[in-house]
Amino acid sequence: MNWVAYGPNALLFRFAEQVSGQALSRQRSIVTDLERHPPAGLVEVVPAFTAMLLVFDPKIVPKPTHAAEELLKRFEAAGQGKLPATAVKEIPVRYDGEDLKAILKGKGMTVEKLCELHCAPVYKVYMLGFSPGFPYLGDLDPRLHTPRLASPRAKVRAGSVAIGGEHTGIYTVDSPGGWNIIGHTPLKIFDPTRGEPNGPDEAMFWLKPGDRVKFVRVD
Amino acid sequence: MGPKVFEILEPGLGTTLQDRGRPGWRRFGVPPGGAMDDHAAHWANRLLDNSPDAPVVEFLLQGAKLRVLAETWIAVTGADAEASVPTWRAVRSYEDDVLQFPANRSGVWVYLAVESGFESPRWLGSASVYTRGRLGQPCASGSVLCRAASARFELPRGVAGRVVDWHERRNYESPPPLRVWRAPQWDLFSETDRELFFAQEWAISSQSDRVGYRLAGRPLKPAAAQILSEPVLVGSIQIPPDGQPIVTMRDGPTVGGYPKLGLVEAADVSWLSQCRPGVKVRFQLLP
Numbered sequence: 001m002n003w004v005a006y007g008p009n010a011l012l013f014r015f016a017e018q019v020s021g022q023a024l025s026r027q028r029s030i031v032t033d034l035e036r037h038p039p040a041g042l043v044e045v046v047p048a049f050t051a052m053l054l055v056f057d058p059k060i061v062p063k064p065t066h067a068a069e070e071l072l073k074r075f076e077a078a079g080q081g082k083l084p085a086t087a088v089k090e091i092p093v094r095y096d097g098e099d100l101k102a103i104l105k106g107k108g109m110t111v112e113k114l115c116e117l118h119c120a121p122v123y124k125v126y127m128l129g130f131s132p133g134f135p136y137l138g139d140l141d142p143r144l145h146t147p148r149l150a151s152p153r154a155k156v157r158a159g160s161v162a163i164g165g166e167h168t169g170i171y172t173v174d175s176p177g178g179w180n181i182i183g184h185t186p187l188k189i190f191d192p193t194r195g196e197p198n199g200p201d202e203a204m205f206w207l208k209p210g211d212r213v214k215f216v217r218v219d
Numbered sequence: 220m221g222p223k224v225f226e227i228l229e230p231g232l233g234t235t236l237q238d239r240g241r242p243g244w245r246r247f248g249v250p251p252g253g254a255m256d257d258h259a260a261h262w263a264n265r266l267l268d269n270s271p272d273a274p275v276v277e278f279l280l281q282g283a284k285l286r287v288l289a290e291t292w293i294a295v296t297g298a299d300a301e302a303s304v305p306t307w308r309a310v311r312s313y314e315d316d317v318l319q320f321p322a323n324r325s326g327v328w329v330y331l332a333v334e335s336g337f338e339s340p341r342w343l344g345s346a347s348v349y350t351r352g353r354l355g356q357p358c359a360s361g362s363v364l365c366r367a368a369s370a371r372f373e374l375p376r377g378v379a380g381r382v383v384d385w386h387e388r389r390n391y392e393s394p395p396p397l398r399v400w401r402a403p404q405w406d407l408f409s410e411t412d413r414e415l416f417f418a419q420e421w422a423i424s425s426q427s428d429r430v431g432y433r434l435a436g437r438p439l440k441p442a443a444a445q446i447l448s449e450p451v452l453v454g455s456i457q458i459p460p461d462g463q464p465i466v467t468m469r470d471g472p473t474v475g476g477y478p479k480l481g482l483v484e485a486a487d488v489s490w491l492s493q494c495r496p497g498v499k500v501r502f503q504l505l506p
Contacts, residue, residue: 006402006403044243046245047246048448051447128247128248129472131248132248133247172248173351173352173353192352192354201342
């Protein structure tokens with residue numbers, strides 16, 4: 001594990017060498033530890049595949065680098081807790097994406113085979129990012145790894161299920177995007193109108209880091 | 220509901236409510252948002268004794284036109300868009316006045332504050348409209364804006380007017396060198412490339428918006444084209460494969476896979492935000 005300063009008020013910790021289930025368990029242990037015992041002046045934690053950003057309030061922590069080594073020791077001690085065995089959430093997908101034909105042609109694969117491979121794993125949410133609630137799902141079958149489009153689309157519809165390199169994910173809002181679209185889901189992964197008035201704001205986000213999901217083919 | 224104060228006649232090139240943003244939601248993929256030029260937005264509120272968290276209207280460049288629905292104090296700051304009222308000062312406006320911003324002379328973002336602040340719903344703790352994320356919507360023709368129903372503004376007794384000091388007002392056509400911190404991929408750049416970045420003047424590209432500002436100049440070449448996606452802060456100088464830097468702005472993606480050379484000092488991001496396409500900027504490395 002190591003760390004690097006990211007401007008005067010933030011530290012970026014690297015807790016793993018590569019994306020893996022182990023890295024995710026480690027990420028969750030560190031986040032849980034930070035939630036239980038937040039260091040003074042910590043205002044934001046952003047977990048990602050192998051890196052975690054900690055942002056501090058400069059009025060309380062003028063020099064975060066002075067606290068870095070101690071935090072590093074603490075994160076190393078947090079170890080690799082087991083992921084909570086949350087229920088697997090199912091995501092219905094119609095495999096009719098704009099890039100489906102090109103992928104099938106490029107891989108010499110039938111649509112049945114692609115669906116089988118894409119629906120087989122239980123995926124883990126490694127992080128949310130890019131746009132509100134966009135889940136980066138790891139554990140994609142290597143036979144489905146596909147480089148991003150050379151030139152991104154100006155508009156990808158919300159609900160598009162896509163493959164970007166070694167990951168699969170779901171566009172949560174209409175936005176530009178460079179991933180290969182293989183299908184669409186009617187599920188609203190991000191919905192700013194979901195949840196009770198004055199209820200927790202987290203209700204807008206259907207998936208959270210550490211969640212487990214499975215794709216189910218529908219026609 | 221507080222009193223209605225403005226009707227939007229023309230939204231111009233882009234009109235939204237903004238405040239100081241929603242820090243803390245990056246882990247859910249939501250950028251911090253907020254007024255692009257927090258310096259000018261802050262002064263608009265301060266002229267009227269508003270809370271620094273009060274929402275203000277942010278106009279992009281020019282073209283907006285508003286009708287005043289009720290007598291009220293206002294303050295206009297930021298870019299020079301030939302406003303129909305005096306700017307950088309507290310101004311009394313009257314029913315049926317038309318407030319307009321016909322042409323852009325300098326800067327990019329214009330701010331309008333109203334006494335006690337604009338009223339607005341909040342999403343994730345902030346009134347800042349984030350159009351792509353469907354948190355709020357831009358103002359359209361016919362939109363009506365209300366002010367909060369709290370205490371009214373009054374000039375202190377014996378004071379004839381309130382203006383922002385000249386030394387606090389900025390010439391957006393000639394920004395000072397923008398200060399830069401090292402970012403996590405600093406070491407992926409050769410000594411030559413780092414020097415090239417700090418030695419040259421970069422022109423702001425017309426492909427710049429609330430998401431990111433693109434810079435045009437002699438291209439850089441990082442040692443790696445892509446890195447594993449990791450968190451990105453506002454002000455990050457990212458170098459995509461074409462070598463032309465993109466500075467992440469307030470509505471920018473929360474994670475990214477381009478190497479980051481530096482981070483523009485938070486206080487200087489407001490300067491950068493007011494640089495129009497074609498304006499030249501230089502950067503200066505902080506220790």
